[in-house]
Amino acid sequence: MNFTRADFPDGFRFGVATSAYQIEGHQFGGAGLTHWDSFAGTPGNVVRFENGALACDHYNRLDEDLDLIAGLGADVYRFSTSWARVMPEGTGAVNGEGLDFYDRLVDGLLERGISPALTLYHWELPQPLADQGGWRNVDMPNWFADYAEVVAGRLGDRLWSLAPINEPWCVGWLSHFDGHHAPGLRDIRATARAMHHVLVSHGRAIQVCKGLGVQNLGAVCNFEWSTPASDAPEDVAAATRYDAIYNRFFLGGLFKGEYPAEVLDGLEPHLPNGWQDDFPTIQSPLDWAGINFYTRKRLAHVPNAPWPAYAEMPTQGPTTDMGWEIYPDALQMFLTRMAREYTGDLPIYVTENGMASATNPDPDRIEYLDQHLRAVQAAIAEGAPVAGYFVWSLMDNYEWALGYEKRFGLVHVDFDTLARTPKASYHALADWWRG
Ligand code: FCB
Numbered sequence: 001m002n003f004t005r006a007d008f009p010d011g012f013r014f015g016v017a018t019s020a021y022q023i024e025g026h027q028f029g030g031a032g033l034t035h036w037d038s039f040a041g042t043p044g045n046v047v048r049f050e051n052g053a054l055a056c057d058h059y060n061r062l063d064e065d066l067d068l069i070a071g072l073g074a075d076v077y078r079f080s081t082s083w084a085r086v087m088p089e090g091t092g093a094v095n096g097e098g099l100d101f102y103d104r105l106v107d108g109l110l111e112r113g114i115s116p117a118l119t120l121y122h123w124e125l126p127q128p129l130a131d132q133g134g135w136r137n138v139d140m141p142n143w144f145a146d147y148a149e150v151v152a153g154r155l156g157d158r159l160w161s162l163a164p165i166n167e168p169w170c171v172g173w174l175s176h177f178d179g180h181h182a183p184g185l186r187d188i189r190a191t192a193r194a195m196h197h198v199l200v201s202h203g204r205a206i207q208v209c210k211g212l213g214v215q216n217l218g219a220v221c222n223f224e225w226s227t228p229a230s231d232a233p234e235d236v237a238a239a240t241r242y243d244a245i246y247n248r249f250f251l252g253g254l255f256k257g258e259y260p261a262e263v264l265d266g267l268e269p270h271l272p273n274g275w276q277d278d279f280p281t282i283q284s285p286l287d288w289a290g291i292n293f294y295t296r297k298r299l300a301h302v303p304n305a306p307w308p309a310y311a312e313m314p315t316q317g318p319t320t321d322m323g324w325e326i327y328p329d330a331l332q333m334f335l336t337r338m339a340r341e342y343t344g345d346l347p348i349y350v351t352e353n354g355m356a357s358a359t360n361p362d363p364d365r366i367e368y369l370d371q372h373l374r375a376v377q378a379a380i381a382e383g384a385p386v387a388g389y390f391v392w393s394l395m396d397n398y399e400w401a402l403g404y405e406k407r408f409g410l411v412h413v414d415f416d417t418l419a420r421t422p423k424a425s426y427h428a429l430a431d432w433w434r435g
Helices: 035-040 062-072 096-111 140-158 168-176 188-211 233-256 261-270 275-282 329-343 363-381 400-405 424-433
Strands: 013-017 076-080 115-121 161-165 218-228 288-301 310-313 348-352 386-392 411-413 420-422
Touching (some): 013 348, 076 386, 096 115, 115 140, 140 161, 140 188, 168 233, 188 261, 188 275, 218 348, 233 288, 233 310, 288 329, 329 348, 329 363, 363 424
Parallel strands (some): 013 386, 115 161, 218 288
Antiparallel strands (some): 411 420
16 A cells, blocks of 8 residues: 555544444343344344354453554544443443443543544344334434433543444345344335434434533444446436435435435335424534445336335446445545535545455455545545545454454454454555554
């Protein structure tokens, strides 16, 4: 990788990201059951029925892992707190041991000169809340606001940044329409409610955290570029619907106080009563916007099918171990489009980007990161106010429904011995991040 820090604007921050359930080991420290445990415990949902009970055992190897982040020269560590670790029932009693763990994590980062970037929800919903309908339940914003208050009340004075929810599209669509993630539903009404409640919950948490004086509040969305599979008007419209559902629904809600017509065509009859009145909450002012970026899709119209009536067509370019096309131009296009159409001068952070690859050493990962960093530079040259770039992920971990076989880490994890070994990509980044 041929970069130095001087190739990026002053104050540009580099970092790495993880999430609680994917690395901690949820069996430890009094964490409650989550809907991911139930989902993974149902045959057919997850490769080899794997779950996050042990994961990378990060809960017991905290210092070793913080040293790895420091060794990389990262400015920022983006991590999440597990709701079920902090509040095993989802509401009410707080698990002191769980909160203490995150307290040690934050202090351990600060001692090493690393800025803590907290996400409050990265998908492990406490099972008792899932039992009550989870994100479908109109009470979710209240439950989430209470949880936000507990975590921000304890950690908020030492955070560099806070984002309430990782990737609302995954929480809503992927988990309730596609059924690929917990709770594994395939139901349009559940989807509409989850998509809306996740944004209301985001806004409520922002308000709570602002009230507590937490600085630097943002939102983290994942976006996929959509390209029509042909020039046929039906395919162009299919790609537009995909873009509306995946990208513009969340950008529109957060930054314009509206949902795209192409989404309302399908979801409006299923949205909760009075949904239009929630936009002032959803639009609670933010200090930055985060984008998680991995790939693009090619879309075709499916005749005689119910909304959204599209299908993903085979990829055309090189792919990662996830089967995701490597398409860095789309990162540049998203960054400039977001700034132009939605976020204006707000700093944008690439809060996740990286590739699954089992090769080790991993020149392919170095190449992937290199290409995407060049896309970031191109967006900056076009005027997009990009202020940081965080790699997914620090180490190989539990890749949700794909279990432990997809390796996104800069650090290799041997899932038998749990030994950590930095890969070539780790050393390549450290060479210039350490400065
Ligand atoms: C993102 C998730 C993250 C990880 C990467 C590969 O959608 O936020 O947890 O699974 O994809």
